[in-house]
Amino acid sequence: MKSGSVILELQRATHATLQLLTTELVDLDLTASEINALGNLADGVGRTVSELGAAIGTRPATLTGILDRLERRGLITRAPRPGDRRAVLITLTTDGVRTAALIRQTLDAVEQRALAGLAADVVQAARTVLLALTEARR
Amino acid sequence: MKSGSVILELQRATHATLQLLTTELVDLDLTASEINALGNLADGVGRTVSELGAAIGTRPATLTGILDRLERRGLITRAPRPGDRRAVLITLTTDGVRTAALIRQTLDAVEQRALAGLAADVVQAARTVLLALTEARR
DNA sequence: TATTGTTATACTCTATAACTATA
């Protein structure tokens, strides 16, 4: 065992699932990043640009363009955050809630299908490893 | 437990490790995709464009540009594959071997550092899940 | 005819730095 690199396997899995997701959600006409953003907002909790950027791994400058398109399509709104007007709070619109729910649904379906044969503790172990890699520092 | 989506956590971990990697390897002046390609070629086994594309999750049309830059920098060579001259066999040059080795070394170091506290069977479980997600079909 | 890879096009993502507005 223990042949390849976990990190290379990680990137492989990410590309594969991303491609599968955009294929299944092709009718929404959204990019992978847009799907990722909406998927993270799906819980209905508003987030600032920085917070969302940290969650999906994109810088604020990149996120601006993604949010521009989502806003233009009426899926999110941007508003200054009460208490600190420098920050921008991103919230799903009614349409956005519906779209995000569909994304989460598809996400869960893909996940269940892919991991159907695996024991719960195996999946839980994977979560632990993913979290450790996410928090890796130099 | 079991709050978020494994797939969203997967993408988060990928972004984080990718960013860490390019930071640690900034002296090589390579993009994430170039690092990914070289990391996959590091075992010294030649691969066709299709094979490498499948390994790193990019389409042949995308890979062409990545390979163009790696070839221009003298890290890989392209040659028709004996037996099927339609296919292009990608091989590391001497410089490429050295660079790929450094990448694998850094990859392993990041991985060891991040997963230091975790039991071997937890990491192995994560590999199983990553493989299952990589092979997910609709 | 089918397959492998490249090219062409248009759009999206990315990094960096400069900028605005708030704090």
Added chain:
DNA sequence: TATAGTTATAGAGTATAACAATA
């Protein structure tokens, strides 16, 4: 002065379709 986000720019990744060479 510092922070949050946007804008500007240039380069890289992406999907799709059309194409040449080979099978």
